Structures are given as C-alpha cells and as structure tokens.
Amino acid sequence: MGRAGWVAWFFCFATGCTGPTSLRTDTPSTTSVAPTPLPPEKLSSASSDTPSEEMAAWQPLTRWAVSRGFPPPRIMETGASFGCAFGPNSHQWLFQAGSTLASWNGIQIRLGFAPQWINQDFWLHGLDIAKHIEPLLGPSRIHLRTPPRVVIDPGHGGQNTGARSIHDGRWEKEYTLDWALRLHARLIAHGWEVILTRRHDVDVSLTDRVAMAEATSADLFVSLHFNAMDNGILASGLETYWTTPAGMTSTIHRGYDDNPATVHPNNAFDEANFQLAVRLHRSLLLHTGLADRGVRRARFMTVLQGQNRPAALVEGGYLTHPEDARRIADPTFRERLAEAVARALLCLPEDSSW
Numbered sequence: 029m030g031r032a033g034w035v036a037w038f039f040c041f042a043t044g045c046t047g048p049t050s051l052r053t054d055t056p057s058t059t060s061v062a063p064t065p066l067p068p069e070k071l072s073s074a075s076s077d078t079p080s081e082e083m084a085a086w087q088p089l090t091r092w093a094v095s096r097g098f099p100p101p102r103i104m105e106t107g108a109s110f111g112c113a114f115g116p117n118s119h120q121w122l123f124q125a126g127s128t129l130a131s132w133n134g135i136q137i138r139l140g141f142a143p144q145w146i147n148q149d150f151w152l153h154g155l156d157i158a159k160h161i162e163p164l165l166g167p168s169r170i171h172l173r174t175p176p177r178v179v180i181d182p183g184h185g186g187q188n189t190g191a192r193s194i195h196d197g198r199w200e201k202e203y204t205l206d207w208a209l210r211l212h213a214r215l216i217a218h219g220w221e222v223i224l225t226r227r228h229d230v231d232v233s234l235t236d237r238v239a240m241a242e243a244t245s246a247d248l249f250v251s252l253h254f255n256a257m258d259n260g261i262l263a264s265g266l267e268t269y270w271t272t273p274a275g276m277t278s279t280i281h282r283g284y285d286d287n288p289a290t291v292h293p294n295n296a297f298d299e300a301n302f303q304l305a306v307r308l309h310r311s312l313l314l315h316t317g318l319a320d321r322g323v324r325r326a327r328f329m330t331v332l333q334g335q336n337r338p339a340a341l342v343e344g345g346y347l348t349h350p351e352d353a354r355r356i357a358d359p360t361f362r363e364r365l366a367e368a369v370a371r372a373l374l375c376l377p378e379d380s381s382w
C-alpha cells in the first residue's frame with residue numbers, strides 16, 4: 029500500500045424532507061445483462077498512457093470528482109485524524125486503500141471493491157461509483173404512488189422460528205411480528221397503505237412473501253429480522269441489506285452461490301434499493317443507538333432478489349448478544365425500532381433529493 033491510506037471527500041447538497049412527490053414509473057426488467065468483470069486483487073500499474081483492460085473499470089477519484097464539479101478529494105495519511113468541520117448539509121465519504129469498508133456521513137458502507145492507491149491518487153471501481161456513490165448524490169430513485177403502498181415483512185413465523193434470544197428464550201419470529209405491528213400502526217396513522225406478509229404466528233414461504241408484494245403492486249418492500257451468530261463470536265449491532273448489483277460480490281453469502289454474473293429482477297432497482305437501505309440504516313442508528321455493522325449486500329435473500337420494487341432487509345440487532353438481546357426484549361426499544369423505520373419511510377414521498 030502507498031503512503032496515504034485514507035481519503036476524505038467533502039461536498040454539499042441541499043437535504044431535507046422537501047420536494048415534489050413523483051409517481052412510480054420504473055419498469056422492472058428481468059433480462060440479463062453482462063456484468064462488469066471482476067478486477068484483479070491489486071492493479072499492477074497506473075503509469076501507462078494506454079490503460080489496460082483491468083484499469084478501464086477503475087477511475088481515479090480526483091478526476092471523477094472534478095468531472096462532476098466537486099472539490100478534489102482530500103488525502104490524509106494513515107492513522108491521522110480525519111476530523112473536520114462540516115456544515116449541516118455536507119456529505120462526507122471516507123475511503124481506505126485496500127479495504128472495502130467505507131464511511132458515508134459516519135455510516136458504514138461496504139463497497140464492492142477495495143479502493144486502490146496508485147500514483148498519488150485513489151482509484152475506485154466504476155461499479156462502486158455507479159452503485160454506491162452516485163445514488164447518494166440524488167435525486168431520489170424511490171417513486172411512490174399517493175398514498176404510498178408498502179409491504180412490511182415480519183421475518184419467520186410458525187415452524188420457522190428464526191433465532192432464539194439468549195436473554196429470554198423467545199424466538200425471532202415473535203419479535204419481528206411485534207416490530208411489524210408497531211410499524212404498521214404508525215404508517216397507517218399517516219395514511220399509508222400497509223400490507224403485512226403475516227399478522228399471526230404462521231409460516232409464510234419466502235416466495236409467497238414476494239408474491240404478496242407483486243399481487244398488491246406495492247411500491248416498497250421492507251423485511252424485518254433479528255440477527256444471530258452461532259460460531260461463538262459475540263457480534264452486535266445493526267445490519268441493513270440490499271440486493272447485490274450484477275458484477276459485484278456480496279458482503280455475505282452464507283454458503284449460497286454468489287455468482288457476480290447473476291441478474292435478479294430486483295437489480296432493476298439497484299439505486300433505489302441502496303437509497304432505501306441507507307435511509308433505513310441511518311434512521312435506525314439514530315433512534316436506537318445500535319452499533320453500526322454497515323449497509324451490506326446479499327444475493328441469496330429470496331425475499332429481496334425477486335422483488336419488482338425497491339426492497340431492503342433490516343437485521344435489528346443480535347439475539348445472540350447479551351446486550352442486544354436484552355434491549356430487543358424491551359418493548360420500549362422495539363417501539364424505537366418501529367419509530368425509526370416509520371420515520372425513514374414517511375420522509376420518502378416528500379424527499380426528492382438527499
């Protein structure tokens with residue numbers, strides 16, 4: 029790795045819950061496209077006047093930022109403080125050479141490709157620019173009818189219990205339903221149309237949950253879960269998932285095939301999926317105080333991959349972590365979980381930008 033390990037990049041945009049409401053116009057596509065080939069682990073050279081094919085997929089951050097009218101990124105040495113004063117409308121990205129872990133306004137984002145430090149500049153993969161950076165520049169790609177119609181999916185149910193809390197022995201299926209019912213009440217109070225994939229302790233197949241969203245032509249799909257770690261590692265905190273774009277690897281695959289060439293129907297909504305996931309994640313961090321484990325990608329999640337609408341899945345803490353499990357068992361905390369998701373969603377119809 030080169031001398032500089034971090035880059036911080038600052039720019040400003042208007043934000044807030046303002047702007048026109050737009051109608052849903054996206055047309056889902058189920059056709060396959062050729063994904064961008066995976067790059068090598070490390071780029072070999074950046075000095076050639078005629079970039080190799082492997083380099084063509086990457087862009088120097090400075091050149092890209094300037095071409096978009098943003099200030100050049102500020103490069104900082106590894107280990108140096110990157111504290112800086114920001115205006116209330118500032119955006120800040122932090123990248124680290126050789127690491128897919130990035131930060132946007134203090135929120136963990138898991139990139140598809142580790143940025144490279146070459147010839148005194150950061151190089152980012154074009155897919156990360158297109159799928160992670162551009163969507164957060166706006167405009168909003170989430171289009172809602174009036175009133176908005178959302179499917180809320182309490183994970184598990186019936187024989188499909190999900191994880192078990194180490195705090196009180198209760199099952200994930202109980203807590204997800206409680207969370208969903210609290211969220212349902214908040215959304216309908218604001219005039220939203222809400223479809224719950226289940227209202228009771230019943231096992232609904234994953235494909236039926238997707239079919240419900242299709243049958244009701246829902247604008248959005250949000251799946252609610254709690255997490256578990258069974259390998260002895262005491263993980264804790266919040267994770268939010270969206271469908272992995274074609275050409276990228278996933279943050280997790282849990283043993284499932286993770287072929288980057290795969291194109292799912294939900295990939296027609298890559299940008300909106302990511303915007304939705306970031307909004308949910310940001311609001312949940314703010315209102316619950318859960319540790320930040322990042323906005324992540326997964327390709328195997330059936331309830332997301334088949335959706336013809338923006339979709340995200342939230343893991344609201346670990347039932348296998350003593351402190352997370354204790355908090356999840358507290359109805360006051362679950363009320364905060366519901367409040368956080370409701371706030372993120374209720375802001376969408378009026379928010380056309382970031």
Ligand SMILES: [Zn+2]
Binds near residue numbers: 190254
């Ligand atoms: Zn689950």
